Amino acid sequence: MIDVLIDITLLAFLAITSIAILRMTNLFATVMLYGIFSLLSAGLFVVMDAPDVAFTEAAVGAGISTVLMLATLALVKRPQRPFYEEAPRTHRAWLPLVVVVVTGSALIYGTWDIPGFGAADAPAQTHVARYYIDNAMPETGVPNVVTAVLASYRGFDTLGEVTVIFTAAVAVLLLIGGRRSVKADKSKTQEKQDEA
Amino acid sequence: MRPNLILHVVAKFVIPLIILFALYVQFHGDFGPGGGFQAGVIFSAAFILYSLVFGLDRAEKIIPARWLRILAALGVVIYAGVGIESMILGGNYLDYSLLGSNQIAGQHLGILLVELGVGITVAAAMLILFFTFAGRGRS
Numbered sequence: 001m002i003d004v005l006i007d008i009t010l011l012a013f014l015a016i017t018s019i020a021i022l023r024m025t026n027l028f029a030t031v032m033l034y035g036i037f038s039l040l041s042a043g044l045f046v047v048m049d050a051p052d053v054a055f056t057e058a059a060v061g062a063g064i065s066t067v068l069m070l071a072t073l074a075l076v077k078r079p080q081r082p083f084y085e086e087a088p089r090t091h092r093a094w095l096p097l098v099v100v101v102v103t104g105s106a107l108i109y110g111t112w113d114i115p116g117f118g119a120a121d122a123p124a125q126t127h128v129a130r131y132y133i134d135n136a137m138p139e140t141g142v143p144n145v146v147t148a149v150l151a152s153y154r155g156f157d158t159l160g161e162v163t164v165i166f167t168a169a170v171a172v173l174l175l176i177g178g179r180r181s182v183k184a185d186k187s188k189t190q191e192k193q194d195e196a
Numbered sequence: 197m198r199p200n201l202i203l204h205v206v207a208k209f210v211i212p213l214i215i216l217f218a219l220y221v222q223f224h225g226d227f228g229p230g231g232g233f234q235a236g237v238i239f240s241a242a243f244i245l246y247s248l249v250f251g252l253d254r255a256e257k258i259i260p261a262r263w264l265r266i267l268a269a270l271g272v273v274i275y276a277g278v279g280i281e282s283m284i285l286g287g288n289y290l291d292y293s294l295l296g297s298n299q300i301a302g303q304h305l306g307i308l309l310v311e312l313g314v315g316i317t318v319a320a321a322m323l324i325l326f327f328t329f330a331g332r333g334r335s
Binding site: 067143147152158169173 | 328
């Protein structure tokens, strides 16, 4: 009973946050709402007994990405008004509504076939999950099955993930890292002088 | 009086706790929730807090950018190195069972080292991202 109440409260807040993000024009407030959205999702993961995922979502989604987005915002110096003109409307207002309602109904129809949450006969539970739960402890001696799967059984995947993060750092360094050299600045001012 | 005195005092009190918690998450990941990814992010959060409160220049003095590049690569090297070590010992790539005296000990050592590599790379990469983004506005 209490679980259902918490679920409904968190999902309601998620919906409210998403609508607020859609309607918000202030970029700073939008970034803050993104952080709140991540934190709410983390809470939802805790309710669904996935503390590892919740941990990551809270640390990366609510923490680091908010800081990075704020740093980017400080760089681009948000303008007072949107710097684009609203395009002239080419369709009636009911057209997007119909598209959304049809897509939404199709998605809800799709959920009818999904097995119930935590159902024992769901394909996700009957394939390799049983093997991991039975053998992770005797084979690796690690009580946390998530760690055993992540680091040992699926160690090669995790190596790939680490490489992705390393690549991201390298890409950021190559793209915007390093100070602009004095020479480049000089040639730019010269160009300006030439134009003048 | 210095500006933001309360912020400075509270940050100095909180940062060691954050680092301690990151180390706990890193090395207790075998038993509870957590592991290298989360620990790396929490560890970098401590330094991001420091640089937000005390300024980017002082933070870069503690961890120079050159070190961060080396550390980010070092984590991947540790991870891939564990795999190569297990190949040298006669097993498959990233099969930790041969690293220790028996299978359990080997798996335990392998998972610990691999998670350490993950933590180092994630922490260094997050700090590189933050320092690069935040430092770009400076002349």
